[in-house]
Amino acid sequence: xxxxxxxxxxxxxxxxxxxxxxxxxxxxxxxxxxxxxxxxxxxxxxxxxxxxxxxxxxxxxxxxxxxxxxxxxxxxxxxxxxxxxxxxxxxxxxxxxxxxxxxxxxxxxxxxxxxxxxxxxxxxxxxxxxxxxxxxxxxxxxxxxxxxxxxxxxxxxxxxxxxxxxxxxxxxxxxxxxxxxxxxxxxxxxxxxxxxxxxxxxxxxxxxxxxxxxxxxxxxxxxxxxxxxxxxxxxxxxxxxxxxxxxxxxxxxxxxxxxxxxxxxxxxxxxxxxxxxxxxxxxxxxxxxxxxxxxxxxxxxxxxxxxxxxxxxxxxxxxxxxxxxxxxxxxxxxxxxxxxxxxxxxxxxxxxxxxxxxxxxxxxxxxxxxxxxxxxxxxxxxxxxxxxxxxxxxxxxxxxxxxxxxxxxxxxxxxxxx
Amino acid sequence: xxxxxxxxxxxxxxxxxxxxxxxxxxxxxxxxxxxxxxxxxxxxxxxxxxxxxxxxxxxxxxxxxxxxxxxxxxxxxxxxxxxxxxxxxxxxxxxxxxxxxxxxxxxxxxxxxxxxxxxxxxxxxxxxxxxxxxxxxxxxxxxxxxxxxxxxxxxxxxxxxxxxxxxxxxxxxxxxxxxxxxxxxxxxxxxxxxxxxxxxxxxxxxxxxxxxxxxxxxxxxxxxxxxxxxxxxxxxxxxxxxxxxxxxxxxxxxxxxxxxxxxxxxxxxxxxxxxxxxxxxxxxxxxxxxxxxxxxxxxxxxxxxxxxxxxxxxxxxxxxxxxxxxxxxxxxxxxxxxxxxxxxxxxxxxxxxxxxxxxxxxxxxxxxxxxxxxxxxxxxxxxxxxxxxxxxxxxxxxxxxxxxxxxxxxxxxxxxxx
Numbered sequence: 001x002x003x004x005x006x007x008x009x010x011x012x013x014x015x016x017x018x019x020x021x022x023x024x025x026x027x028x029x030x031x032x033x034x035x036x037x038x039x040x041x042x043x044x045x046x047x048x049x050x051x052x053x054x055x056x057x058x059x060x061x062x063x064x065x066x067x068x069x070x071x072x073x074x075x076x077x078x079x080x081x082x083x084x085x086x087x088x089x090x091x092x093x094x095x096x097x098x099x100x101x102x103x104x105x106x107x108x109x110x111x112x113x114x115x116x117x118x119x120x121x122x123x124x125x126x127x128x129x130x131x132x133x134x135x136x137x138x139x140x141x142x143x144x145x146x147x148x149x150x151x152x153x154x155x156x157x158x159x160x161x162x163x164x165x166x167x168x169x170x171x172x173x174x175x176x177x178x179x180x181x182x183x184x185x186x187x188x189x190x191x192x193x194x195x196x197x198x199x200x201x202x203x204x205x206x207x208x209x210x211x212x213x214x215x216x217x218x219x220x221x222x223x224x225x226x227x228x229x230x231x232x233x234x235x236x237x238x239x240x241x242x243x244x245x246x247x248x249x250x251x252x253x254x255x256x257x258x259x260x261x262x263x264x265x266x267x268x269x270x271x272x273x274x275x276x277x278x279x280x281x282x283x284x285x286x287x288x289x290x291x292x293x294x295x296x297x298x299x300x301x302x303x304x305x306x307x308x309x310x311x312x313x314x315x316x317x318x319x320x321x322x323x324x325x326x327x328x329x330x331x332x333x334x335x336x337x338x339x340x341x342x343x344x345x346x347x348x349x350x351x352x353x354x355x356x357x358x359x360x361x362x363x364x365x366x367x368x369x370x371x372x373x374x375x376x377x378x379x380x381x382x383x384x385x386x387x388x389x390x391x392x393x394x395x396x397x398x399x400x401x402x403x404x405x406x407x408x409x410x411x412x413x414x415x416x417x418x
Numbered sequence: 419x420x421x422x423x424x425x426x427x428x429x430x431x432x433x434x435x436x437x438x439x440x441x442x443x444x445x446x447x448x449x450x451x452x453x454x455x456x457x458x459x460x461x462x463x464x465x466x467x468x469x470x471x472x473x474x475x476x477x478x479x480x481x482x483x484x485x486x487x488x489x490x491x492x493x494x495x496x497x498x499x500x501x502x503x504x505x506x507x508x509x510x511x512x513x514x515x516x517x518x519x520x521x522x523x524x525x526x527x528x529x530x531x532x533x534x535x536x537x538x539x540x541x542x543x544x545x546x547x548x549x550x551x552x553x554x555x556x557x558x559x560x561x562x563x564x565x566x567x568x569x570x571x572x573x574x575x576x577x578x579x580x581x582x583x584x585x586x587x588x589x590x591x592x593x594x595x596x597x598x599x600x601x602x603x604x605x606x607x608x609x610x611x612x613x614x615x616x617x618x619x620x621x622x623x624x625x626x627x628x629x630x631x632x633x634x635x636x637x638x639x640x641x642x643x644x645x646x647x648x649x650x651x652x653x654x655x656x657x658x659x660x661x662x663x664x665x666x667x668x669x670x671x672x673x674x675x676x677x678x679x680x681x682x683x684x685x686x687x688x689x690x691x692x693x694x695x696x697x698x699x700x701x702x703x704x705x706x707x708x709x710x711x712x713x714x715x716x717x718x719x720x721x722x723x724x725x726x727x728x729x730x731x732x733x734x735x736x737x738x739x740x741x742x743x744x745x746x747x748x749x750x751x752x753x754x755x756x757x758x759x760x761x762x763x764x765x766x767x768x769x770x771x772x773x774x775x776x777x778x779x780x781x782x783x784x785x786x787x788x789x790x791x792x793x794x795x796x797x798x799x800x801x802x803x804x805x806x807x808x809x810x811x812x813x814x815x816x817x818x819x820x821x822x823x824x825x826x827x828x829x830x831x832x833x834x835x836x
Contacts, residue, residue, distance in 0.1 A: 035826065036824070036826045037826075053473040054825055054827075055471040055825055056471070060604070062604035063604060063820070066603045066604045069606070072606050075560040075564075075826070076564070092564055127825070127827065128827060138454060139493075142493040146492065146494075146512060185484045185485065186480035186481060186483075188487070188490050402481070406455070406478040406481070407454070407455050407472055407473055407545070408454045408493070409545065409546060
C-alpha cells in the first residue's frame with residue numbers, strides 16, 4: 001500500500017503545527033512555503049523598531065523537520081490547484097499530487113481598496129517589510145538631523161501609525177520608546193524625544209476585540225509614552241508626504257500600516273466559495289465546503305465558532321487548528337469530530353511594564369501582564385535557536401533603554417519616500 | 419577662540435579610532451559615513467555563511483558617540499572636496515568647512531579590470547553583499563533539491579571561491595562546514611555533503627602574506643573539510659553559469675569573490691598623487707603629499723613602513739593609525755613624530771579547531787590558534803552590544819554544528835543568477 005500523500009501549503013503557525021503532528025507517521029507529507037523559514041509574526045514589530053534581528057524570530061523549516069524523513073520541504077509559491085486531478089503546482093513548474101490538501105497560507109494587509117497606499121505605508125507582516133520600516137524610521141531621523149527647514153524637520157519627525165488593533169498599539173508603543181529612550185541622546189540638532197508619534201484608529205476605541213477597560217488602559221499607557229491617540233478618525237488618503245485625516249493633512253516622514261487584514265490569495269485558485277474578506281468557507285471539521293479532501297485553517301479560513309460567529313484571525317486559533325487537523329489526519333482520512341477553540345488569552349504589549357491580557361473570564365493589565373507577556377513569548381519561542389538570544393536582547397534593551405539592531409540597510413534606502 | 423573643526427570621512431576601524439581619541443576634547447569633530455553603523459568587517463564571512471546576523475557585527479555610530487557632544491555624526495556620501503576653500507560636500511548637498519580633514523574610507527573589491535564579474539561574484543565586504551551571498555548559497559541548495567536534471571543539480575551544488583587570501587580561505591572553510599554539517603540532513607533528494615567547494619588562487623600558495631608553513635597547513639585543513647584547493651589558476655572569466663579556469667569551464671551555482679582589493683574612490687576627489695591601486699600617497703605622519711591639513715589612513719592610504727615597503731591593508735594598521743592621528747590632533751594641529759606600526763599578529767581561521775596566527779617572530783596553528791582567534795575576536799567586539807550574542811551563537815554553532823541565520827531574504831532572491 002502506498003502511503004497517503006498530504007500536501008500542506010504554508011508553514012506559519014497553522015501549517016507548521018499540522019506538519020508536526022504528522023512528522024514520523026506513515027503519511028508522505030509535502031510542506032510548501034514561499035519562504036525557507038517559519039516566522040514568529042507577533043514579534044515582527046520588534047524587528048521594525050530595531051529591538052530584534054530577523055534571525056531572532058525566524059527558523060529554517062528544513063531544520064525543524066531535519067530528522068523526519070516523511071516531511072518534504074518545498075520552497076515555492078503555489079500557482080495552480082487542480083481539485084479534479086488532485087494536483088498542486090508551484091512557480092518553478094513542479095507539480096505535486098495529493099490525497100489530502102491543507103491550505104494554511106494566512107493573511108496579508110488590506111488597504112481597503114487603496115492598494116496604492118502600500119508603497120507609502122507598509123505594515124510589519126514579513127521580515128523584508130519589517131526591515132524596510134526600520135530603515136525608513138531611522139533614515140527619517142537622519143534626514144531630520146540634516147534638515148535646514150523647520151517644517152521639513154517636523155515632518156520627518158512625525159510618525160503615523162494607522163490602525164488601533166494589537167499591531168498598531170504595539171508599533172506605537174515601540175516607536176514611542178525608540179524615540180524617547182534609545183535615540184534620545186544621539187543627535188545634535190534635533191531632540192528625538194520631541195518626535196510626534198500618532199496612532200490613528202477609525203473606530204471609537206483601541207483594541208476593539210478586547211474589553212473596554214483594557215482599551216482605555218492601552219490609550220492611557222500610550223499617552224504616558226508621549227503617543228497621540230486619535231480615535232474615530234478614518235484615514236482618507238496616504239501619499240509620500242503624509243496622511244489625510246478628517247479633511248486635514250498630517251505631514252509625516254514615516255507611515256506604518258496596521259489596519260485591515262485580508263486572507264491570502266490562494267482561495268482564488270480554488271473553485272470554492274469565499275467570504276467577503278477572501279477567506280475560504282470551511283465546515284466545523286475544517287473541510288472546504290463543496291470540495292473533497294481539501295482543508296483550510298488559520299487566517300485563510302472562515303471557521304464557524306461555538307456561538308456561530310467566525311473564529312478570530314489569531315495565531316492561537318491557527319495553531320490549535322493545525323494540531324487538530326494533523327492529529328485527525330494521522331489517524332484517518334477524514335476528521336469527524338468538530339474543531340473546538342480553547343481561548344488561551346489574547347494579549348497586546350504597549351511598552352516596558354505595560355501590557356494587557358484578556359482571558360475571557362478575567363483581565364490583567366500593567367506590569368504583571370507585561371511580565372506574563374514576556375514569559376509566554378519566550379516559552380512560545382521554544383525551538384528557536386535564538387530564544388537565548390531574544391532573552392539577552394530583551395534584558396539588554398530593558399536595562400539600557402538601548403536598541404541593538406539600529407541598522408539602515410542600503411538595499412532599502414532607495415525606497416525611502418520623498 | 420573658535421575650536422578647530424576636524425572632519426573625518428569613514429567610520430571603519432581607522433576613522434572610528436581617530437574620532438574616539440578626539441571625543442571629549444575641545445575639537446569640533448564631524449564624522450561622515452555613508453552607513454549609520456560601524457561594521458566589524460573581518461566577521462562578515464560569518465554573516466555570508468549564516469552563522470551570525472547583521473546586527474551582531476554592526477554598531478550604530480551615533481550610539482558610540484552619544485555622550486560626546488563634540489562629535490557630530492553625518493550619514494552621507496562625500497561628493498566633492500575643495501582643498502583650497504577647505505570644505506567638503508556630501509550627497510544631500512550639505513557642505514562642511516574643515517580645519518583638518520581625515521580620509522579613512524577604506525577599500526573595496528577590485529575585479530582586475532572586469533567590473534562585469536561583480537554581478538556574478540560578490541565578495542563579503544558590506545552587510546548587503548554578505549546577505550546576498552547567503553541568500554544565493556541557500557537558494558542554490560533549494561534549487562538543487564528541486565532540480566530534475568543531474569547536471570544542473572551538480573552545477574547548483576558547486577560553490578567557487580575566488581582568491582586564496584584570508585577572505586577566500588575563511589569563506590571556503592565556512593562554506594565547507596555549512597555544507598558538511600549544518601545543511602547535511604535537511605534535504606531529501608540531494609546530499610549537501612557532496613557539494614563541491616572550490617577555492618581558486620592565481621598564485622602558487624594560499625595566504626601569500628603568511629609564512630609558507632601556515633599556507634601549507636591552511637591547504638591541508640581545507641582539504642580535510644572537503645574543499646578542493648586549486649593553486650596557480652587565474653580566473654579567466656565569470657558569468658551567470660560559472661567560471662572559466664585554465665581554458666576549462668567550471669559550472670557553479672554560487673561564485674564568491676575574495677581576490678583583489680583596491681582603495682575606495684575618494685582619492686579621485688583630491689588633486690593629489692595616487693598609487694596604482696588608487697591609494698592616496700602619504701608621508702610617515704599620514705599627511706597627504708602636496709596638500710596641507712589633509713590626512714589619510716588605513717586601506718585608502720599608501721603608508722611607507724619602517725623598511726620602506728608600504729604597510730599592508732589590515733584592520734590593525736588602520737586602527738593604530740587612527741589612534742596615532744587622533745592623539746596627535748588632540749594635542750596640536752600637526753603630527754610631528756612618524757607613525758610606527760606594531761604588528762599584533764595576523765590571523766585567518768579555516769574552520770572549527772583550525773586557524774593560523776602569524777606574529778612575525780613565531781607562528782601558531784591548529785586548535786590553539788583557533789581558540790586564540792575566538793578569544794581575540796570576542797575581545798575586539800568589546801562595545802558591541804552583541805558580544806554576548808556572538809558568543810552564544812558561536813557556542814551554539816560549535817556544539818550543534820547548526821547555523822541559526824539561514825534566512826533567504828525575498829529582496830535578494832530576484833538577483834539570483836540564472
